[in-house]
Amino acid sequence: MEFSLSDEQRMLVEMLRNLGKKEKFDQLAVEVDRTGKFPHHLIEHYAKLGLLGMTLSPAEGGGGQPNINAILAIEELAKFSPMIATPVFESNIGSVRVIDSFGTEAQKRALIPGVVKGELSVSVCMTEPEAGSDLTALTTRLTPDGADYKLNGRKVFISGGGEASHYLVYARFGDTPGYKGIGGVIVERGAPGFSFGKQEEFMGLRGMPSCDLVFEDVKVPKENMVIGPGNFKNLMTTFDVERCGNAAMCLGCAGGALEVARSYAMQRQAFGRPICEFESVQNLIVDMAMKLDAARLLVYRAAVGAGRGFPSMHESAMAKCFANEMVSEVTSAAMQVLGGYGYSKEFPVERMHRDALAWRVAGGTVQMLRITMASILFARRFDQR
Numbered sequence: 001m002e003f004s005l006s007d008e009q010r011m012l013v014e015m016l017r018n019l020g021k022k023e024k025f026d027q028l029a030v031e032v033d034r035t036g037k038f039p040h041h042l043i044e045h046y047a048k049l050g051l052l053g054m055t056l057s058p059a060e061g062g063g064g065q066p067n068i069n070a071i072l073a074i075e076e077l078a079k080f081s082p083m084i085a086t087p088v089f090e091s092n093i094g095s096v097r098v099i100d101s102f103g104t105e106a107q108k109r110a111l112i113p114g115v116v117k118g119e120l121s122v123s124v125c126m127t128e129p130e131a132g133s134d135l136t137a138l139t140t141r142l143t144p145d146g147a148d149y150k151l152n153g154r155k156v157f158i159s160g161g162g163e164a165s166h167y168l169v170y171a172r173f174g175d176t177p178g179y180k181g182i183g184g185v186i187v188e189r190g191a192p193g194f195s196f197g198k199q200e201e202f203m204g205l206r207g208m209p210s211c212d213l214v215f216e217d218v219k220v221p222k223e224n225m226v227i228g229p230g231n232f233k234n235l236m237t238t239f240d241v242e243r244c245g246n247a248a249m250c251l252g253c254a255g256g257a258l259e260v261a262r263s264y265a266m267q268r269q270a271f272g273r274p275i276c277e278f279e280s281v282q283n284l285i286v287d288m289a290m291k292l293d294a295a296r297l298l299v300y301r302a303a304v305g306a307g308r309g310f311p312s313m314h315e316s317a318m319a320k321c322f323a324n325e326m327v328s329e330v331t332s333a334a335m336q337v338l339g340g341y342g343y344s345k346e347f348p349v350e351r352m353h354r355d356a357l358a359w360r361v362a363g364g365t366v367q368m369l370r371i372t373m374a375s376i377l378f379a380r381r382f383d384q385r
């Protein structure tokens with residue numbers, strides 16, 4: 001069992017730490033939250049640094065690196081803000097991995113080089129107004145139309161909606177009920193009949209493009225099918241890696257909050273002493289550090305164990321669930337350490353707490369993750385219907 005980073009990984013983390021200081025990512029994070037505008041200029045910058053598609057297949061120009069390298073990069077950048085880490089998340093851990101793993105050669109050639117250069121991006125489109133946790137109830141439908149398909153339906157809460165160039169849409173092929181009828185197809189922005197709803201207003205993750213997608217008789221060529229019906233397991237397998245990315249966002253967010261709280265506790269005076277001399281404040285900080293470290297071990301275990309492939313379902317579900325709850329607690333404790341300033345926009349911890357609360361829903365709720373883990377622990381399926 002190896003618990004230390006390689007020289008290459010240490011250099012990656014160090015490079016990103018220096019980049020954040022040089023580019024004043026702390027100020028950028030405040031600006032993105034205030035304006036709600038995504039920092040697009042980072043994409044080109046990250047592409048030049050080789051941070052985009054670092055885990056994708058080398059045959060198509062990807063970096064061929066293990067998952068853990070992307071996880072480390074996401075964690076480091078998310079210490080400033082998840083928005084600053086998003087391009088690295090999307091291009092390494094997001095739905096482009098489905099195409100990298102299960103797509104046709106033509107699909108990979110068409111998308112992966114563009115993702116690596118920061119010119120293209122792929123959003124994952126599963127959730128519908130009446131089907132979130134219960135994904136197998138989705139009704140967005142593909143019906144045969146000559147040699148192609150016609151797509152009809154509506155998706156909600158789609159991250160990257162309106163801005164991504166491509167959309168991996170989970171839909172039902174024909175009338176086959178349940179998971180057996182579900183597959184995934186690529187739809188390009190601009191396809192006739194494909195439109196976007198208004199930008200979602202979330203309490204946190206401000207700046208993240210998110211909206212409804214509407215499909216009205218959208219023609220989808222047969223070549224755009226990535227995963228056909230009957231292969232639902234493949235669609236869900238790729239989700240295990242996305243869970244680790246989501247959890248890495250939590251590690252970063254909690255790490256950022258811990259650092260703010262720790263340095264504040266050394267400077268803030270009360271009763272003539274720095275508040276870090278009070279045992280209750282020490283306990284708050286120590287508990288934050290302990291929970292963060294425990295989550296980090298779970299996330300790294302899942303990512304390292306997977307190498308360049310997909311993590312185990314159990315390890316990734318456990319890592320995401322624990323990290324999702326950890327980041328809510330750690331950012332809340334950071335606010336407490338800062339007293340009134342914790343509740344003020346003058347300091348970043350209130351933003352970090354707002355951002356933190358998204359992860360326990362996005363990418364699957366902590367309740368649903370527990371159901372996944374229960375089915376593994378009891379070695380049986382618990383049908384929720």
Ligand SMILES: Cc1cc2nc3c(=O)[nH]c(=O)nc-3n(C[C@H](O)[C@H](O)[C@H](O)COP(=O)(O)OP(=O)(O)OC[C@H]3O[C@@H](n4cnc5c(N)ncnc54)[C@H](O)[C@@H]3O)c2cc1C
Nearest residue numbers: 124125126127132133157158159358362363364365367384
């Ligand atoms: C910031 C953000 C980003 C997102 N990005 C995307 C995206 O890019 N693409 C995408 O497709 N979706 C995205 N989503 C949607 C997200 O995946 C769903 O919100 C999530 O899966 C939950 O679905 P729901 O909102 O319909 O809640 P519901 O499924 O209606 O659940 C409501 C509550 O009931 C609980 N619940 C439901 N069923 C059970 C059960 N059987 N047992 C116990 N509890 C249960 C849930 O845990 C939850 O607490 C995003 C959401 C957020 C908040």
